Amino acid sequence: MEWIRQRLDKIREPFNKGQKLEKYAPAINALDTFLFTPNHTTKKGAHIRDAVDLKRTMITVVLALVPALIFGMWNGGYQYYSQLGESFTTLDAFLHGAMKILPMVAVSYGVGLGIEFAFAIFRGHEVNEGYLVTGLLIPMIMPIDIPLWMVALSVVFAVLIGKEAFGGTGMNILNPALTARAFAFFAYPTFMSGNTVWVSNAYEVDAVSGETILGTLASGSDVSYSAMNMFSGVIPGSIAETSVICILAGALLLVLTKVGSWRIILSAFIGAAVMGLIFNALPSLGIEGNALTNFPWYLHLIVGGLAFGIVFMATDPVSAAQTMKGKWIYGFLIGFLSVMIRVFNPAYPEGVMLGILLMNVFAPTIDHYVIQANINRRKKRLKSANPQVETA
Numbered sequence: 001m002e003w004i005r006q007r008l009d010k011i012r013e014p015f016n017k018g019q020k021l022e023k024y025a026p027a028i029n030a031l032d033t034f035l036f037t038p039n040h041t042t043k044k045g046a047h048i049r050d051a052v053d054l055k056r057t058m059i060t061v062v063l064a065l066v067p068a069l070i071f072g073m074w075n076g077g078y079q080y081y082s083q084l085g086e087s088f089t090t091l092d093a094f095l096h097g098a099m100k101i102l103p104m105v106a107v108s109y110g111v112g113l114g115i116e117f118a119f120a121i122f123r124g125h126e127v128n129e130g131y132l133v134t135g136l137l138i139p140m141i142m143p144i145d146i147p148l149w150m151v152a153l154s155v156v157f158a159v160l161i162g163k164e165a166f167g168g169t170g171m172n173i174l175n176p177a178l179t180a181r182a183f184a185f186f187a188y189p190t191f192m193s194g195n196t197v198w199v200s201n202a203y204e205v206d207a208v209s210g211e212t213i214l215g216t217l218a219s220g221s222d223v224s225y226s227a228m229n230m231f232s233g234v235i236p237g238s239i240a241e242t243s244v245i246c247i248l249a250g251a252l253l254l255v256l257t258k259v260g261s262w263r264i265i266l267s268a269f270i271g272a273a274v275m276g277l278i279f280n281a282l283p284s285l286g287i288e289g290n291a292l293t294n295f296p297w298y299l300h301l302i303v304g305g306l307a308f309g310i311v312f313m314a315t316d317p318v319s320a321a322q323t324m325k326g327k328w329i330y331g332f333l334i335g336f337l338s339v340m341i342r343v344f345n346p347a348y349p350e351g352v353m354l355g356i357l358l359m360n361v362f363a364p365t366i367d368h369y370v371i372q373a374n375i376n377r378r379k380k381r382l383k384s385a386n387p388q389v390e391t392a
Contacts, residue, residue: 017368058132060259064250065312067128067137070242071233073097076144079236096297097144101239105137107148111155112138121162130169130318135381136175137312140240141305142184143247146191151164153187154180174360175313178353185353212237213303214342217291230302241308253310260315263324268310271335276300279343292343300339309352310334321358323370332367334359 019069033365077093163172213223213235225235233243240246247249250366254260276297283294301307314320314334321330334355341351348354 020136057259060257061133062136064253067246067249068243070139071243071246072099072240073101074191075233076100100144103148104151107151108138108155109135111152111319112159115159124382132390134176138180141181144239150188150191154184157183170318172217172318174357175316175319178313178357182357217295227299237306241305244307247307247311259328264315264320267328267331268335271332272301272306272339273297275336275339304350306352309356314356321363321366323367326370327368330359330363
C-alpha cells in the first residue's frame, strides 16, 4: 500500500493548491479518499471520534447488495437457458448473466461518476461517496435486457434531476435509484414491463421471453411458480429483486451495522401484509376482484420488487423519515400503498417504486407532525404540572 500511496502523491502534485490543475483537485481527491482514509483532521469546533463515516456507510450497503447481485447474475443466465431448453451448468448461467449485467454496472458508474465529478469541479467541493450505492442500485433494479443507452439516460436523469438539482448528496428528497427507474418506466414502458422483457434475449432468439409473476397476474393468468421458487428467487424479474433470501441476508447486515432502520423494514412488511389481508377478504364479502386481489397476502411479500425496495431504498437515510415514530408511519404506508397500487392498477403491477417515491415526498411532513405532537404533549405535561405557567 505504501507504493500506491507514493504513486498517488506523485500524481496529485499538479492538483495541489497553487498548481495549474488545482481546479480539478476534487476528481483526484475522490480517488485518494476512496483508497485511503483522509489524512486531514478538523481544526475547530466539536471533535467526535467515530469509525463510521459516509464512505464506510456506503461500502456497507454495497456489501449488503453483493449477495443479491451475484444471485441476479446467475438467475439471469438460468432463466435464459431454461427457456431455451438447453443443457447448461451453474457456471454457464452465471457467466451469461454477468456478461449482460456487468456492462450495465459499468455504464451506471461511468456516467454517474462523470456527472458527479463535473459538478464537484464546477461547485468547488469534494466528490461525495453517495453514488457508490446509487450506481449499483440502478442496474440492479432494471430488466436484464434493457439497452445500455437507456441505462445511461436514466442515470443522467436521476443524478441531474433527482440529486444535483437539490444540492447533491444529502439534499435530495427522492431516492435517486428509484428516480432512474421511474424515468425508464415512463419514458420506455415497453422495455420495462410486459411479457417480452426480464430475460436476456441474446443471439436474437425471438422465442425467449419471461413475464414476471405480477405481470402474469395483472393479465389475469395463473402463475406456475411455487412459493419456494418465489422465495428463493428462481423466477423472472429485475436483476437483483427476485431472491428474498439474498435480500434478507443484506437486510441483516444493514440492521446489525445500524445502517438501515429495522423499524422501517418491519413496519413496511406489516403494512404490505395488512393491505394484502384486506384484499384477500374482499372475495369473501362478495366483492369481485382480480387475480392480484385473490393472490395470498404472504406471497405479496416475496414477489416483485417489494422486499428489495423496502430493504435497500425505503431505508435510504436521506429521503426517509428521521423520527422514531415517523419511521413506523413512513414504513407502514410504503408497504400499504405498494400492495394497493399493484392490485388496483394493473398498468403498474410493481407498486413499490411509486409507493416509496410518494412517501419520500411526505417524509418531511410526517416528521413535522410527529415533532409537533411531541411539543404539544410536553406543553400539556408542563401545564398540568404547573398551572400558573403559560406556554407560548
